[in-house]
Amino acid sequence: MRVLLSFLLLLFLVLASSAIRSSSSPVTDPFLGISPQDEKYYKSSSEIKCKDGSKRFTRAQLNDDFCDCADGTDEPGTSACPNGKFHCRNAGHSPLVLFSSRVNDGICDCCDGSDEYDGKVACSNTCWEAGKAARENLKKKIQTYNQGVVIRRKEIEQAKVGLDKDEAELKKLKIEQKILKGLVQQLKDRKEQIEKIEEKERLEKEKEEKERKEAEEAAQPGKGDGEEKTDGNEKVEGSTDGGEMPGVSQDDEILDENEHHDETGRYKDLDTDEESAAEAEPTSVLEEGTHNNPADQHVVETKEESPSSEDLIITAGSQHDGSTKKEESDEVKKVEEDIVSEKKEALSKEELGRLVASRWTGENSDKPSEADDSPKADEHENLEHTPTSPQEVEEDDGFVSDGDEETGDDGKYSDREPEDDTYEEEYRHDSTSSYKSDAEDDLDLSETTSSPTWLEKIQKTVKNILQAVNLFQTTPVDKSEADRVRKEYDESSSKLKKIQSRVSSLEKKLKQDFGPEKEFYSFHGRCFESKQGKYTYKVCAYKEATQEEGYSKTQLGGWEKFENSYQFMTYTNGDKCWNGPDRSLKIKLRCGLKNELMDVDEPSRCEYAAVLSTPARCLEDKLKELQEKLEKLMNQDQPQKHDEL
């Protein structure tokens, strides 16, 4: 009832105001600038109170262009009170409340022109057109929301399915993990047993050899030198072809090291980048022979090669190389620091210039690798002057300050309310794309693991082997059986590792915040990309955000969380900024039909901002709100139409 009443009142007022507008100049309106809700306050008596209660004023003092109330109550229609507010009715469009500073300032602020009445400027009434455009926009927005809400619902359903599937898979994997763990342990025990026996055999053999040699030496003392030599040769021969034992033990070491290596790798993967772990998974699948994909094949080959001692040496060597390099670079760095901190004696004039410039610009003149310091195109022209050595060229890059300037066509600053956003830019950014990150969504371990044959097969094989090997309790060990045990052990333990890794990544995934209705579930393992100028921005949900230019990649931040009730996604602790904060990124989410990253910007140094449109933010409540707003606007139209009639 009350709603209806106020609606009628509103209708009446709007009618009244349009009547005034058409009949007389607003200057004579003593109630100019008063909002309809307030008219009663002003009309109720001839003496009016300042709203702050500070004093009273007469009807004659209302809008007399002299400020009596510090809060502006007495001058709603003039600029006299600095704290005042001017209400334009804007029939045909939405009403607007202005600061009184806008009244008669020569700038048309209200679409009905009512804020400029002193005759200095003539404002035309643009409310109808503006209102129409606003309504159209609103309609379009509602349309987007309508569709978005549907997509969102679907996604929520899919999320439920996906989550169930994940949970089921996890459960299953855990069981398999348990079984496999047992098998691996058995194999390991057996393997160690065999190795013990082999070792024993070897020692015995050695002992025999020794005795034989001693006997021979005793027989032929005169030819000691030559004998020794031959002996040596034999020894070499022994260790290469027949020397199973040392070979095995060495292999073991290799394996261990390899394992260790693998683990570190995997640890890293989990922590920073699950890609390689994920990549590894299909390999295991392949080993089972279920797929045959050339790329995977390659992986398998590599894998097979890797445990060879030759490889190990190479790896070790390169590792060594690596560390030397690091030391070297540390040294270089230190020297550079010395140069910087000391008298710069050794610097050329140009280097000195860059160095001093870098203090203001914040660019590191010595270390050009800072990705944000990449120069603008024109700066490359410096190369013309800058001779030659690659280091100098790089320095040139490092010197230039413009790297942080996105050429993005619109900067969006985070203080903008997401709600206020228009969503209509969906088709604008063709450079944007979204795709599944190759991280782990593709990691369909479930397919293989779910096949019962796989585990059964292993179980059976292991059983067979163990039984078979069991038969040979006594020396000598059957070489082929020993190899079988070792091979089976290797394969099973690698499989176990893969399952373990998958389990841990699933567990991690299920711990993520997918939103109150799990509407962000589909974000998991997804990346969104936007190309702006020379940079490609890549945002991977629940993972990291990067800025890439050519081969250089800067981390803008690691996944932090959703903020402001899922209106923002934040990434923090990105690559360090010289003289600035660690890089970070704040992404505003808004309703859109597709997941689309846009408007990446850097409003403050190394603090990035972007917008991501997504159906996940097409909320039903918001849709209702918009519909109500539209309804209100459409109702407002009525009198305007009357007026025009």
Added chain:
Amino acid sequence: MRSLLFTLSLLCFASQTSLSWKKEEFRSCDQTPFCKRARSRSPGACSLIATDVTIADGDLVAKLTPKDNDDQINPLVLSLSVYGDGIVRLRIDEDHSLNPPKKRFRVPDVVVPELEEKKIRLEKFATENDPPSSVVYVSDGYEAVVRHEPFEVYVRERSGDRRRVVSLNSHGLFDFEQLGKKGEGDDWEEKFRTHTDSRPFGSQSISFDVSFYESSFVYGIPEHATSFALKPTKGPGVEESAEPYRLFNLDVFEYEHESPFGLYGSIPFMVSHGGTGKSSGFFWLNAAEMQIDVLAEGWDAESGGGESRIDTLWMSEAGIVDTFFFAGPEPKDVVRQYASVTGTSAMPQLFATGYHQCRWNYKDEEDVAQVDSKFDEHDIPYDVLWLDIEHTDGKRYFTWDSALFPNPEEMQKKLDAKGRRMVTIVDPHIKRDDSYFLHKEATEMGYYVKDSSGKDFDGWCWPGSSSYIDMLSPEIREWWGGRFSYKNYVGSTPSLYIWNDMNEPSVFNGPEVTMPRDALHVGGVEHREVHNAYGYYFHMATSDGLVMRGEGKDRPFVLSRAIFPGTQRYGAIWTGDNTAEWEHLRVSIPMLLTLGLTGITFSGADIGGFFGNPEPELLVRWYQVGAYYPFFRGHAHHDTKRREPWLFGERNTELMRDAIHTRYTLLPYFYTLFREANVTGVPVLRPLWMEFPQDEATFSNDEAFMVGNGLLVQGVYTKGTTHASVYLPGKESWYDLRNGKTYVGGKTHKMDAPEESIPAFQRAGTIIPRKDRFRRSSFQMDNDPYTLVIALNSSQEADGELYIDDGKSFEFKRGAYIHRRFVFSNGVLTSKNVAPPEASLSSQCLIDRIILLGHSSGPNSALVEPLNQKAEIEMGPLRMGGLVASSGTNVLTIRKPGVRVDQDWTIKIL
């Protein structure tokens, strides 16, 4: 505990600054041979005597020769000129008739031509015998004396005890190294770090002592980030390692807030003030590196004895002695005398006195539009949006980065539609890029400064390899000015103005981050001789260029970082790259007071501090103090977080908005003060002792300052402070600007300093004009009515002035202005015309509110004549709008008297 905390924070601070300020990159006095030599000379070392004293061409001239001239040293030529109003000019140079290797550099274009009109042509001199001296008349109060043996020059009072005012060489420290001719095997080079100065003419330095009598303190000689009253740098009680005040224009990265180290500008003008209320001044027109010692009492065995004299030692690397003695006696007389030599400050456009928003960098057109609209959204007025170096195409000035600023004209027009202007940066280093039109032209025309070998000097600055326009030449300056025409500066519009940065000049790979001293300017002038004036000439050329661009109809606005005497004639300056620290907020006041005292009144410090991120409280306090800076601009380094006033939460937005509104409310007062400075040289921002010369408690106060004669402002310079101690000088009362509360003068008051505002007071006996309506920018305030705030003194009297012109053109020079004097006396307020009769400008603006503070009775109405109308008197708000807490008080208000601002009228309180 507190002291421990303090020590800790001090330690932190020390380590922080020692990391940033690269002290070792700059020469200390010990590393500067001329300074070291001069400082180690003992009193009485000068053996020069004045001979052949005579009058020639209206000057007193003499020869200076060593008493026993065994070494056959060439005599120097001394000449002494006198100008009206108590100015004595002393010049000493080599004798040109004796063919020195080269003419020493005399700085042209600084002394205003009008000074010649004031010259008193000397026709005779009197002779005294004890000691032998020659005396000339200066003014009714003063005479100048040249003592012959040893030579000494001083100004003294003519009556009574013939008290000395200022003197030169009273301690015999005068030394003048004559130019040499480099012979075989002469090793005159000076090395500093990796740089070598070839010094083809050998040592050519000059030094002497100057004494100020009856002085408690000396002030001036900017630019240093240090206390207003200059601390002694040598003598008893001063550390051995203390440096003299250095005047050498340098681009100092992250300067310290308490240091005698030379910054971006140099004005070798010192003012003394003492307990008798008298001031005097001394100015040395010299553009070479200068070092100045303030000598502590007792530095010389002969000194001291309670004479309240301050001795100083002035040392310069090159140039000539061209010095001015200003007799005073009042502080305002000294600044006026100085202004009559170097000029008064230019009348700024009205917009330039509003708020300026700057950042390194507003990135693109959208950023500009966004920032602009945010000001409107938050109802914060501003007048100018600034673009730093990144707006250009690769730091090629006069160009635009076409990706970021594809439509610069449209952008400026959009701002202009709201009455707002834009400023772009133009620096003196030109990118050495053959495809850059400016470089091409400057190279072809030979307009660059040359290196010592005669090739175009090639230094490093923002664009990389750069050359520097030789601004010493009038022809080149004229050419440079032409670059600002709309045709030449593509993308510029009439609402675009200019910022000259890096004009010390800053050369990143040069000695001490500047140009080598042996670089060559037109006419074979060595850079060492002209260094401190380089930025001045650049500023001049740019400013004149804008005048040319506007066909002489539009007042230029050019902000410069480097300064030199005379800079005030060409535009505003700011104190360079300060830091977001409370101590930098504090030191901004002594820095600006010093600049104002030495002529540069249109000055400000970057609000918030250039480097670093100010905490919101510091930023708010900075806006509150900065609203009273003559030049009011927020600026920030590109590594800092955004800090536009609306980014720190609703409350802080409100506080900063209110600070900026305060400034806009007071714009009529500020503009009137700028006019006063333009006419008299008296600065907008004044030390307390300039208004209260007798009040010794004010002499070393550099935390409070006067804006004009009517407002006293005390900044808040510490975190978390809600109380302040404020010394209010004089015998009359003061009225709190927020609430009209009365405080007695001559006392230190403890008072609230809530977060809403810093303590500010109107002095009893003054009338301050305001415009209380808020607008987007000063442009829209044009037709708004005025408020007069009358603060009555104990005799129920007050007066004040209001100056109005069109705010932009030079028509005011032809009399198109309104200048009113309001006098309240015997219960009647009178508006009198103080403009000359030919002055003509009319204005429809009304005075619609008159506030009476300190009125003894409670009248109800007033009679307005000649309208013969009654106006109501009632209680009304002291300040409208703004923060409720500061506007709640009601005061006696004459409501709508309906008088026009351009007419004579009286209002009688009934």
